Amino acid sequence: DVIFIAVGTPAQDDGSCDLSYVKAVAGCIGTHLNDYKVIVDKSTVPVGTGKQVRQIIQAELDRRGESIEFDVVSNPEFLREGKAIRDCLTPDRVVIGAESEKAIDIMKKVYGVLYINQTPFLITNLETAEMIKYASNAFLAVKISFINEMALLADKVGANVQEIARGMGMDGRISPKFLHAGPGYGGSCFPKDTKAIIDIAHQYSEEMLVIQAAINANEKQKQKISQRIISTISKDLVIQETTFAIWGLSFKPDTDDMRDAPSIDIINALVSEGAKIRAFCPQGMKEAKWRLKEIEGSITYCDNEYDAAKGSDALILMTEWHQFRGAYLEKVKSVMKNNYFFDLRNVFSKNPEIRSMFKYSG
Incomplete structure (x- = not known):
């Protein structure tokens, strides 16, 4: 009854979405469609993509000489990385962009359990759902x-x-x-x-x-933080002789996703000044090695947070992984060469002893 389109729509160099995968799936559906189906677009797509999907499928049906009814629905996902199952089972809302009551009724049956549990449903047109x-x-x-x-x-x-x-x-x-x-x-x-x-x-x-x-402010934030770290360290140490311990590489906890992670820009800025890096991330190490390959000679990937801190002059808490919250700070300090601590997530800002143990900056 229902066919879901759930493929990637990666950004192109000019910022636009690459819809080639969506269009390829639509063409495949048109080639094989043999009775009524609801075609559901779960991918994040620009406004108007639903109509393009309809046109592609219809063009294939016309080429085959078939007259088969179908509906296209926009049903965007709002899943968070690291919490996808929870968000799927207990969503804030279900958005359905459809053009026929028949398609709406079928979608309500698909989400029957959520509908019974009184999850908010928003029924709208294709364009509105895509833009939401x-x-x-x-x-x-x-x-x-x-x-x-x-x-x-x-x-x-x-x-x-x-x-x-x-x-x-x-x-x-x-x-x-x-x-x-x-x-x-x-x-x-x-x-x-x-x-x-x-x-x-x-x-x-x-x-x-x-x-x-x-967007501009986000780029500036990474630059400002890099500049603040370099400026602070340079007051007492030679940046070219400084080793930074990095806790966390992925853009957020509970995922290995390094795409556009702030750690990439900040590490690159430090290395460009001649600094060395000792890094640990519970899940992001493999991805980081690929994305930071050009500066791999300046980075040591470590087995845990204490290993990363060993012999370092400054610790940068980049990503607020839960295991970092329980770190033994006395042990961390004991293995460091100097005691600078840049807590970019303010994880330890309320710890009453943090400022007596480290040159702490939140």
């Missing part, structure tokens, strides 16, 4: 860039960005989610989708000024 996914991710990227800019200013004026975020998050209109200052966003969604929606807007002679500002 982009708008959602773009808004979250804006939110991250916003709190990161607040963090830069808070650092200058002596304010606590964590308390700022907490105070903002208490407002029901804002919510505390995604108000966590850090080295910037990365991964498979936010960088790709923000650029894609800007490309879509350009096709219709519109500008996405806020989203473009979020």
Whole structure:
């Protein structure tokens, strides 16, 4: 009854989506379709892709001389890396963009358990469903860039960005989610989708000024953090003789995804100044070795967080993996050569002893 299209739509050099896989699947469906089906697009695709899928399938049917009824539905996924099963079983909402009641009824049956459990369903047209996914991710990227800019200013004026975020998050209109200052966003969604929606807007002679500002701020955040680390270290040490321990390489915990991870930019910036790196990540090591291959001579990949800290001058907590939260800081300090600690995720900022043990910067 239902055929799901769930293929990648990687970003091209100009920021637009590569729809070749979606179109190839659509052509294959048109070649083999033999009775009524609902064709469901789960991939993140630009507005108007549903209509393109319909046209491709219909063109194949016409070529075959067949007259077969079918419907195209947009049903974007909102899964988070590392929490995909949970998000699938208990979603915030189910978005269905459809053009016929028949297709809507079938989709409700597909999600029957969720429908019974009163998961919110939003029924809309194809174009709206396609844009909801982009708008959602773009808004979250804006939110991250916003709190990161607040963090830069808070650092200058002596304010606590964590308390700022907490105070903002208490407002029901804002919510505390995604108000966590850090080295910037990365991964498979936010960088790709923000650029894609800007490309879509350009096709219709519109500008996405806020989203473009979020992209710019995200790039600036990684540069600012790199500059702050280098500047701080250079006051006491020779950067070319400095070894940095990196805790966490993937763009977020519970995944090995290194796509557009802030660690890549920051490590490259440190190595370009002559520094050496000792790195550990619970899942991201294999991917990191590939993405940082050009500077592999400057990086030692370690067995655990303590091994990474051994002989280092400065520790950078890049990704807030749970196991780092339970690290024995006394042991960490004892194996380090110097005691600089850059906590880019503010994991230890409330530890009462952290500033007496390390030259700590949150």
